[in-house]
Amino acid sequence: MTASVDETTRRGPIAETLPEDYFTYVPGVGNIPRDIYKHVKSNPYGDLPRYSAHIVLQHILIFTTFITLAATGIPLHYANLFWAPYVISLFGGIDNAQLIHRSAAFVMIGACVYHVLTIVGSTVLKIIKKEFDIRRTQVPMPKDLFDLIHDVKYFLGIEPFRPKMEKFMYKQKLHYLAILWGSFVLIFAGTALLYPEKIVLLWPFDPSFIQDLARIMHADEAILALIIIAFWHLSNVHIVPGRYPAQWTVFTGRITREHQIEEHFLEYLRNLEEIPEEREYMRSLLSELGYAEKEGGPE
Amino acid sequence: MKRRYLLWVMLSLFILGMALSGYSKAEAADQENCLMCHKYPDLARIGSDGHVKNYYINEHIFLNSLHGQVACRRCHTYIKKFPHDPVTQKVYCGNVCHIKPPFAEENFSHRKIISVFESSIHAIKPGDSALMKKSDPDCKYCHLNPLYKQVETIDYGKTLDRCLNCHQRKGVTQAYHHIMHRLRHKTSRSSQQIVALCGGCHGNVPLMKKLGLPERALTAVNTYEESIHGKMVTLGSEKAADCISCHASSLLHDIYKPDNPKSSINEKNLLTTCKNCHKKINKYFVKIAVHPSLEDPHNPFLFVLNNFLLRLILYGTVFGLMGLLFMETYRRKKDGANMKLKSGTSWRKKKK
Numbered sequence: 258m259t260a261s262v263d264e265t266t267r268r269g270p271i272a273e274t275l276p277e278d279y280f281t282y283v284p285g286v287g288n289i290p291r292d293i294y295k296h297v298k299s300n301p302y303g304d305l306p307r308y309s310a311h312i313v314l315q316h317i318l319i320f321t322t323f324i325t326l327a328a329t330g331i332p333l334h335y336a337n338l339f340w341a342p343y344v345i346s347l348f349g350g351i352d353n354a355q356l357i358h359r360s361a362a363f364v365m366i367g368a369c370v371y372h373v374l375t376i377v378g379s380t381v382l383k384i385i386k387k388e389f390d391i392r393r394t395q396v397p398m399p400k401d402l403f404d405l406i407h408d409v410k411y412f413l414g415i416e417p418f419r420p421k422m423e424k425f426m427y428k429q430k431l432h433y434l435a436i437l438w439g440s441f442v443l444i445f446a447g448t449a450l451l452y453p454e455k456i457v458l459l460w461p462f463d464p465s466f467i468q469d470l471a472r473i474m475h476a477d478e479a480i481l482a483l484i485i486i487a488f489w490h491l492s493n494v495h496i497v498p499g500r501y502p503a504q505w506t507v508f509t510g511r512i513t514r515e516h517q518i519e520e521h522f523l524e525y526l527r528n529l530e531e532i533p534e535e536r537e538y539m540r541s542l543l544s545e546l547g548y549a550e551k552e553g554g555p556e
Numbered sequence: 557m558k559r560r561y562l563l564w565v566m567l568s569l570f571i572l573g574m575a576l577s578g579y580s581k582a583e584a585a586d587q588e589n590c591l592m593c594h595k596y597p598d599l600a601r602i603g604s605d606g607h608v609k610n611y612y613i614n615e616h617i618f619l620n621s622l623h624g625q626v627a628c629r630r631c632h633t634y635i636k637k638f639p640h641d642p643v644t645q646k647v648y649c650g651n652v653c654h655i656k657p658p659f660a661e662e663n664f665s666h667r668k669i670i671s672v673f674e675s676s677i678h679a680i681k682p683g684d685s686a687l688m689k690k691s692d693p694d695c696k697y698c699h700l701n702p703l704y705k706q707v708e709t710i711d712y713g714k715t716l717d718r719c720l721n722c723h724q725r726k727g728v729t730q731a732y733h734h735i736m737h738r739l740r741h742k743t744s745r746s747s748q749q750i751v752a753l754c755g756g757c758h759g760n761v762p763l764m765k766k767l768g769l770p771e772r773a774l775t776a777v778n779t780y781e782e783s784i785h786g787k788m789v790t791l792g793s794e795k796a797a798d799c800i801s802c803h804a805s806s807l808l809h810d811i812y813k814p815d816n817p818k819s820s821i822n823e824k825n826l827l828t829t830c831k832n833c834h835k836k837i838n839k840y841f842v843k844i845a846v847h848p849s850l851e852d853p854h855n856p857f858l859f860v861l862n863n864f865l866l867r868l869i870l871y872g873t874v875f876g877l878m879g880l881l882f883m884e885t886y887r888r889k890k891d892g893a894n895m896k897l898k899s900g901t902s903w904r905k906k907k908k
Contacts, residue, residue, distance in 0.1 A: 298900035336787035351791040412883035454841040465845040466855050473850060477866045489877045497885050498893035499902035
């Protein structure tokens with residue numbers, strides 16, 4: 258069965274000719290059209306699993322300490338600006354703020370270690386159970402680059418649909434890599450600032466160089482992270498259409514159905530395999546919309 | 557109007573506080589009745605330079621100051637008759653006072669610290685230019701006969717009462733004030749005030765250039781304010797180093813050029829000086845620049861990194877990602893996405 262005439266007119270002139278991979282055949286469910294996310298029902302608190310409780314807890318630890326670190330660190334970097342003393346006075350003076358900054362830093366490092374342990378542990382478990390699939394991880398793949406190009410084409414109106422992406426799309430992988438690099442730089446530079454007499458032994462030829470490098474990198478990386486989080490990350494997860502005014506994934510660890518299908522279609526297909534209820538839901542939705550299952554895919 | 561009202565409230569609170577505090581015990585410092593004239597607040601004249609000079613002495617403030625117990629003529633020694641002639645001489649702080657400190661053999665004098673000061677870089681030296689002689693600070697440039705301040709955490713009255721069990725009120729009160737004042741902080745000025753005091757002259761780059769100071773001294777105030785010490789002090793830290801924490805020993809007046817072996821910032825003395833605050837340090841630590849310039853670092857790699865590479869990365873990342881986000885939002889909205897996820901979906905349903 259092809260897309261009916263009213264289906265084509267409904268989508269407008271862009272999609273007059275449907276791409277070859279418009280339908281995805283899932284055994285036991287049927288032919289799923291790429292833009293099915295416009296028709297599914299979603300629970301704002303999330304329908305499908307995305308993050309484990311560990312990851313949610315780590316995220317909470319990281320963002321609380323991040324806010325504390327930024328609030329105590331940024332005024333110090335901009336000490337000459339008029340607002341800096343007011344922010345510092347919230348923490349009971351700069352000497353207290355310094356102590357809070359260092360304590361928060363140690364909590365954040367602890368959260369990072371906790372994260373690494375979780376990731377390594379669960380990966381080892383999956384490998385033992387033979388469930389490990391590198392495509393469901395944060396490891397960057399060539400496909401991500403093609404997805405990015407495809408997505409930009411979609412934004413420009415050249416492609417009618419978004420690419421079919423994995424659990425972590427190019428945005429998330431980019432952000433994750435940036436956080437890896439950023440935490441490495443911030444932790445290393447912060448250690449150099451806190452223990453100058455120890456770090457100096459790594460490069461004893463020019464002690465000023467390593468200290469100035471640490472000062473430049475610590476401040477720059479922090480400002481970059483703050484700007485990216487405040488403008489890009491928060492907009493992406495809470496302000497863009499469909500997510501406004503807040504997305505609950507951050508606390509529930511679950512993603513809405515329409516979001517999963519739109520941005521993580523391949524992960525949704527795995528959800529269909531793993532969750533019988535989801536399979537049932539999709540089958541009834543498809544028959545409701547008139548895409549009844551036929552053997553052997555479309556036509 | 558509102559501001560004036562506030563001023564009055566603060567003023568009356570201040571007066572009330574002064575009255576209740578019991579600091580203003582009028583002791584007889586004015587033995588020779590100088591206040592007969594100097595008690596009038598409008599006792600002033602216009603000097604030859606056109607500035608109004610006020611000669612008013614507030615008795616209550618003066619009595620609670622460091623020199624509150626010193627009679628006027630002990631310092632103003634040139635006054636021989638009453639009413640006195642126009643004053644042309646300056647007060648010389650090295651006079652021997654007629655005050656004998658407790659447990660001391662000799663009368664008190666500032667001579668000892670003045671001799672330290674006179675060996676320092678700030679003293680007038682024979683070969684100095686006229687401008688340098690004029691610019692060098694004298695005692696009064698820094699020392700303003702401040703009010704006594706107390707340690708906030710100690711119950712002043714209770715502790716003093718204990719002293720009075722054995723000692724006479726007058727002498728021990730004075731000594732107690734004196735010691736408490738010193739206990740408060742290494743100087744009676746806060747670190748911020750020290751930086752402002754030194755920066756008053758050393759931040760004046762054209763003047764410093766005229767005085768022939770070396771290149772590194774010209775940027776010292778700016779680079780200090782860029783450093784972690786400077787930033788901490790700007791935000792009110794009492795722990796971070798100010799100018800004299802490093803440039804003088806506990807004598808506070810022994811400020812020398814770094815090549816002088818007596819200088820606290822001489823290469824040989826750096827380890828001792830830094831150890832005042834940084835307990836666990838090594839010989840490499842003292843080579844870290846205390847006055848670093850991040851705008852113009854000593855290392856070309858840091859210069860390129862700070863001024864070009866990091867800015868490129870910052871602007872590139874921020875504008876690139878935000879651009880992508882705006883494009884995505886525009887297209888998704890055009891494709892039919894609503895802002896809110898309402899009744900199960902955020903996608904607009906076209907009428908069938």
